[in-house]
Amino acid sequence: MKTLLRPALTLFAALSVLTGLLYPLAVTGAGQALFPRQAAGSLVERDGKLVGSALIGQNFSSPRYFWGRPSATAPTANNATASSGSNLGPLNPALSDAVKGRIAALRAADPGNTAPVPADLVTASASGLDPHITPAAARYQAARVARERGLPLDAVNGLIEASTEGRDWRLFGEPRVNVLELNLALDQRR
Incomplete structure (x- = not known):
């Protein structure tokens, strides 16, 4: 059980950081750099x-x-x-x-x-x-x-x-x- 749980939690944490933090920051940064007026509303x-x-x-x-x-x-x-x-x-x-x-x-x-x-x-x-x-x-x-x-x-x-x-x-x-x-x-x- 321990051998299955550790990789699952590691993958969960890595994907959470990637899709919940890094990707939104990258998209927001790109939007503000390429389309500053639209990104500001x-x-x-x-x-x-x-x-x-x-x-x-x-x-x-x-x-x-x-x-x-x-x-x-x-x-x-x-x-x-x-x-x-x-x-x-x-x-x-x-x-x-x-x-x-x-x-x-x-x-x-x-x-x-x-x-x-x-x-x-x-x-x-x-x-x-x-x-x-x-x-x-x-x-x-x-x-x-x-x-x-x-x-x-x-x-x-x-x-x-x-x-x-x-x-x-x-x-x-x-x-x-x-x-x-x-x-x-x-x-x-x-």
Whole structure:
């Protein structure tokens, strides 16, 4: 028994150090060396002040700003410590009620807008933290934001176009707009 136990414990200890300590340190070090901004959380600063992260959705509620995807995190929206989806299936009445309520809120904020509401403005992402919306969702809100800020609609649409990110490596994902960065670009326009 002793001859079997000693090698097993030695292997257990060696693998614990290797996979529990050395490997995480090596990956963290490589990440910080090769991708320092991303490894630090892709933090966004303006005028020396931290305003958010480009990786985590922000909660904008003023009609002067573009709104992001709804967040299913609890107890507050965009809570990075509670990342999760709503886990409501497509036939769940609670999901249907939530979507109807979100559509009503969008219609109330912009009563003249009769265009179909893009799905990403009324459904939460799987993580509940998505910082992006589709270009269609941004264009849907453009008239409201332009009116609230007293800007020409063409200028707001130009900011949307300039803020639209393409597919990763022209292959993966879909075009998207980072809501925080778009709203910061709006604030610079005044």
